[in-house]
Amino acid sequence: MNALVLHGPNLNLLGRREPHIYGALTLSEVDRLIRAHARLRGIRIESRQSNVEGQHIDWLQRAEGEGFDGVVFNPGAFTHYSIALRDAVAAIAVPVVEVHLSNIHAREPFRRESVIAAAARGQISGFGPDSYCLGLDALLALTRGVRTKPPLSRRRRGARTPRS
Ligand code: DQA
Numbered sequence: 001m002n003a004l005v006l007h008g009p010n011l012n013l014l015g016r017r018e019p020h021i022y023g024a025l026t027l028s029e030v031d032r033l034i035r036a037h038a039r040l041r042g043i044r045i046e047s048r049q050s051n052v053e054g055q056h057i058d059w060l061q062r063a064e065g066e067g068f069d070g071v072v073f074n075p076g077a078f079t080h081y082s083i084a085l086r087d088a089v090a091a092i093a094v095p096v097v098e099v100h101l102s103n104i105h106a107r108e109p110f111r112r113e114s115v116i117a118a119a120a121r122g123q124i125s126g127f128g129p130d131s132y133c134l135g136l137d138a139l140l141a142l143t144r145g146v147r148t149k150p151p152l153s154r155r156r157r158g159a160r161t162p163r164s
Contacts, residue, residue, distance in 0.1 A: 001042075003139055004068040005034060005132060006056060007049035008076030022101050023128050030129045037133040041140060053082055060088040060096070069143050071096045072135035079104070079114045090119035095142045099135040100125040 007027060010017060015026035025033070031047045038045040046068075050056060056075070063071050073096050078085050089096045096119075103126030104111045117123045121142055124134045 001069045001140060001143055002044045002046075002067055003038065003136055004059065004063050004066075004071045005031075005045055005047040005136075006059060006071060006073045006075075007047070008056065008074055008078050009051040010076055011074060012049050012051070025129060030132070033129045034132045034136070038136055041136060043136055043140065045136070053078055053084060056085060057088045060085075060092055063092060064094050068094055070094050070139035072099055072132055072139065073097065073116075073120070074099050074101070074132070075116055079116055080110055081115060083115060086116045086119045089116055095121045095139060097121055097135040097138045097142075098123040098125075099131040101128050101131055102126060 012027055014022055014030060015024060027049060034047065035045060048059060050059075056073075056078070060071065060073075071094060073089070075082065075085055075098065079098070079100070098114065098116055098120040100123075104114065105125065114123060122138060124131045124138065127134060
């Protein structure tokens with residue numbers, strides 16, 4: 001499975017940004033943990049961060065064309081008000097799992113609402129960097145281990161890609 005991991009605004013500041021809420025790990029360290037987990041599960045991942053709403057819309061729209069089977073998406077503060085991102089999540093065929101480092105439901109009232117959650121396949125919130133790993137596991141469950149390409153040995157024998 002190929003998964004796209006998207007980090008929203010201000011997540012580039014992880015490690016320095018309110019560490020009592022978001023933890024002490026930098027974004028690169030979080031990405032390293034996600035990559036290690038993905039490797040264990042046999043998932044190929046690509047991780048991207050942007051502070052720009054439109055960039056995330058473009059990445060979501062292109063995800064299928066770029067060969068991704070699913071997206072693990074931490075929309076940051078866009079979670080709470082971006083109808084444009086919600087529409088992008090709703091518009092695409094690849095499954096999107098919304099994740100948050102902190103438990104947004106245990107925080108300020110304005111953070112308790114996600115305008116994106118109803119368009120996503122589900123939401124994982126409050127497990128620190130493990131939220132992303134759980135998000136990858138959720139994608140794996142959703143796609144039931146669909147492989148975009150059969151292993152070389154099967155391709156040579158002319159076998160077909162297993163159905164999900
Ligand atoms: C966050 C929660 C959001 O409310 C906040 O704006 C963030 C990070 C999280 O991962 O806990 O930027 O998405």
